Amino acid sequence: MDYAARITGTGSAFPETRMTNDDIALKLTEVGLKTSDQWIRERTGIVERRISDVNNSAEHNSSLGERAAQMALEMAGRKPDDIDQIIYATCSPDTIIPATACWLQSKIKAHNAWAMDINAACSGFVYGTVIAEQFIRTGRSKTVLVIGAEVLSQFVNWHDRTICILFGDGAGAAIVERESAKSPQRIISSHLVSDGRLSELLHVPAGGSNMEITPERYARSMHKMRMNGKEIFKVAVRTLTECALRSLEQWGMRVDRLDWFVPHQANLRIIEAVANRLGLPMDRVVVNLDRFGNTSAATIPTALDEAIRDGRIQPGQTVLVDAFGAGLTAGGFLFRW
Ligand code: ACO
Numbered sequence: 001m002d003y004a005a006r007i008t009g010t011g012s013a014f015p016e017t018r019m020t021n022d023d024i025a026l027k028l029t030e031v032g033l034k035t036s037d038q039w040i041r042e043r044t045g046i047v048e049r050r051i052s053d054v055n056n057s058a059e060h061n062s063s064l065g066e067r068a069a070q071m072a073l074e075m076a077g078r079k080p081d082d083i084d085q086i087i088y089a090t091c092s093p094d095t096i097i098p099a100t101a102c103w104l105q106s107k108i109k110a111h112n113a114w115a116m117d118i119n120a121a122c123s124g125f126v127y128g129t130v131i132a133e134q135f136i137r138t139g140r141s142k143t144v145l146v147i148g149a150e151v152l153s154q155f156v157n158w159h160d161r162t163i164c165i166l167f168g169d170g171a172g173a174a175i176v177e178r179e180s181a182k183s184p185q186r187i188i189s190s191h192l193v194s195d196g197r198l199s200e201l202l203h204v205p206a207g208g209s210n211m212e213i214t215p216e217r218y219a220r221s222m223h224k225m226r227m228n229g230k231e232i233f234k235v236a237v238r239t240l241t242e243c244a245l246r247s248l249e250q251w252g253m254r255v256d257r258l259d260w261f262v263p264h265q266a267n268l269r270i271i272e273a274v275a276n277r278l279g280l281p282m283d284r285v286v287v288n289l290d291r292f293g294n295t296s297a298a299t300i301p302t303a304l305d306e307a308i309r310d311g312r313i314q315p316g317q318t319v320l321v322d323a324f325g326a327g328l329t330a331g332g333f334l335f336r337w
Pocket residue numbers: 034035036039040043044121122161162163165166202227229230232233236266267294296324325326
């Protein structure tokens with residue numbers, strides 16, 4: 001029997017606290033830096049983002065993942081016991097050991113599953129879904145929970161105005177299930193790439209096994225993200241366009257037949273440049289970064305969930321998702337909802 005993989009449910013969750021651009025401008029004034037709502041809107045398209053209160057366990061990474069997972073299970077009509085595999089995409093885990101996937105497994109009581117984290121930064125949800133698809137197609141898994149969730153506000157350098165304006169916290173989830181290979185509703189094609197030569201464009205120097213966080217390194221914010229925004233911008237436009245075209249080509253699909261494009265939400269100008277290169281009008285592009293900023297691995301599943309729940313994405317429609325992130329990692333997949 002040949003199998004295909006189908007997305008049958010999605011969910012999303014965000015922390016309660018909204019941080020507007022004006023809030024950030026005020027916060028930066030306290031450390032002698034300037035920014036403005038106008039600058040952030042014009043350069044990024046972001047208006048506000050959500051920030052987790054890490055003293056509140058309900059807003060930990062795995063707790064946001066738990067809420068998103070419950071919504072996805074409900075939409076798919078599945079119970080936690082049905083899940084046989086959990087893939088948790090995050091680069092801001094609850095803990096280094098154990099995997100956030102295991103914290104989540106315990107919270108949602110998915111005791112029949114095996115669980116693992118993957119770190120592909122902002123491409124994590126795309127990588128995770130394609131991994132789920134492969135396990136399903138070989139017959140090894142039947143019902144996979146894929147989560148993309150981040151509390152990146154903990155890794156943002158609040159003294160660097162080029163970074164702290166961009167990121168927000170949140171979680172998105174999808175249930176990916178075994179389907180007959182003949183089913184029209186399935187994951188149709190995918191394309192994954194990475195280029196480790198570009199690792200330094202966005203990285204956190206300290207906190208891994210090769211550099212512990214000493215007081216001196218802490219004072220220099222070496223445990224926070226460092227980013228070459230200008231270079232990432234250029235690479236992002238190129239790789240997102242390439243991954244989108246490759247995913248379409250594999251299925252021989254013309255871009256004008258595509259119903260929806262759900263790209264990684266890093267900067268509205270990047271999204272518009274990619275849509276323009278693909279020849280896609282913006283009314284077929286799902287955008288949520290104005291309200292949530294860049295939530296890294298969570299951008300695509302949260303945007304997808306919003307567009308499915310508000311009825312923009314209809315059963316039978318074809319959707320292309322497309323991501324890039326630190327690594328550099330990138331990838332896209334095409335599916336029929
Ligand atoms: N407020 C006000 N001024 C600012 C700010 C700010 N927050 N940040 C930078 N500036 C200033 C700069 O100092 C510079 O001033 P100067 O001209 O006097 O030197 C000017 O604004 C222009 O700076 P640029 O860096 O050229 O601004 P740019 O238009 O490139 O926008 C940004 C910067 C928003 C970071 C953009 O490069 C970007 O979005 N890059 C991609 C970043 C990204 O996607 N990162 C995450 C990807 S990977 C992942 O998702 C995990």
